[in-house]
Amino acid sequence: MREDELIKKAFSRDIEELPVPDVLEERLLGRRQRFLAWFVPIGALAAGFAIGLFITQLWHAEKVYVPMSEEKKEGVHVVFERNIKIGQVEDFLKERGLTMEGPTPAGTYLLKGAKEKDVQELKKRGYIREVFK
Amino acid sequence: MIDERELIAKIAKKDQNAFQTFFYIYKNRLYYYFYKLLENQEDAEELTMETFFRIYRNAGTFRGESKVSSWVFGIARRVCLEHLKEKNRSIKTLEIYEGDAVSEGSPINEDVELVRKAIEKLAPHEREVLFLAYYEELPYEDIAKVLDIPLGTVKSRVFNAKAKLKRIIEEMSHERG
Numbered sequence: 001m002r003e004d005e006l007i008k009k010a011f012s013r014d015i016e017e018l019p020v021p022d023v024l025e026e027r028l029l030g031r032r033q034r035f036l037a038w039f040v041p042i043g044a045l046a047a048g049f050a051i052g053l054f055i056t057q058l059w060h061a062e063k064v065y066v067p068m069s070e071e072k073k074e075g076v077h078v079v080f081e082r083n084i085k086i087g088q089v090e091d092f093l094k095e096r097g098l099t100m101e102g103p104t105p106a107g108t109y110l111l112k113g114a115k116e117k118d119v120q121e122l123k124k125r126g127y128i129r130e131v132f133k
Numbered sequence: 134m135i136d137e138r139e140l141i142a143k144i145a146k147k148d149q150n151a152f153q154t155f156f157y158i159y160k161n162r163l164y165y166y167f168y169k170l171l172e173n174q175e176d177a178e179e180l181t182m183e184t185f186f187r188i189y190r191n192a193g194t195f196r197g198e199s200k201v202s203s204w205v206f207g208i209a210r211r212v213c214l215e216h217l218k219e220k221n222r223s224i225k226t227l228e229i230y231e232g233d234a235v236s237e238g239s240p241i242n243e244d245v246e247l248v249r250k251a252i253e254k255l256a257p258h259e260r261e262v263l264f265l266a267y268y269e270e271l272p273y274e275d276i277a278k279v280l281d282i283p284l285g286t287v288k289s290r291v292f293n294a295k296a297k298l299k300r301i302i303e304e305m306s307h308e309r310g
Contacts (some may be wrong), residue, residue: 004267007298010248011268015165021178024160028185029153 137201203275
């Protein structure tokens with residue numbers, strides 16, 4: 001065996017036989033694992049929330065945007081057929097003592113105080129394309 | 134084969150798995166380095182920890198101009214010097230006396246166990262330079278950077294340490310009969 005190999009081997013054996021305290025690993029990697037133990041579930045939760053939010057946004061994009069403030073008002077949100085004149089609808093509503101608000105940015109109208117029978121009648125007349133309850 | 138440079142690049146991006154791998158590669162070597170220099174288990178533990186923390190924090194500063202092990206032991210030595218300063222201990226414990234150059238003599242041809250025992254009898258600074266040169270296989274230029282001394286001094290230190298090692302081995306062999 002060459003001199004340098006002999007010295008290297010002697011060091012190798014020395015290192016192998018010197019017990020490295022476990023505390024070193026616990027303190028260095030254990031700390032990291034504890035860190036992960038806290039942050040992985042929180043991260044997963046945050047990711048889940050973000051995904052949920054994204055899906056909700058997608059759903060809304062597919063459907064229509066209904067503002068919360070409008071939702072709280074009593075009535076029914078509807079989307080009228082494209083070829084319907086709003087004046088016609090207003091006349092109908094007036095006859096029944098109802099009022100209308102809108103359109104919202106999504107193009108929906110709130111029929112204030114409208115009941116199921118009113119909606120059915122509007123549908124029958126072909127005024128309404130979609131109803132949101 | 135693990136590419137240590139790649140590991141360092143990943144650690145610079147705070148890749149925890151890369152850091153863990155790096156830890157397993159170097160933990161024994163660094164602990165041994167400190168333990169043999171300071172001959173104190175607690176200090177060796179603390180300094181090994183500190184070195185790993187610095188590696189983690191400063192991985193981005195590794196420019197790849199030297200071997201990764203040179204960079205690591207450069208950090209380790211700085212950590213050690215700072216520790217000695219804090220403890221008001223003389224840095225002379227890590228400095229070698231350059232005098233008394235010993236002749237090279239006959240080559241080392243005894244068994245590994247004898248060499249190992251002889252290494253134990255060397256002074257910490259002598260063991261350090263042999264460790265870096267023969268175990269870590271750092272080029273002399275890198276050792277000069279690690280120890281912050283001129284290249285010529287590295288050569289003479291290695292020469293003297295090796296010569297002393299041989300002398301110890303010879304004495305031990307005579308004692309054995």
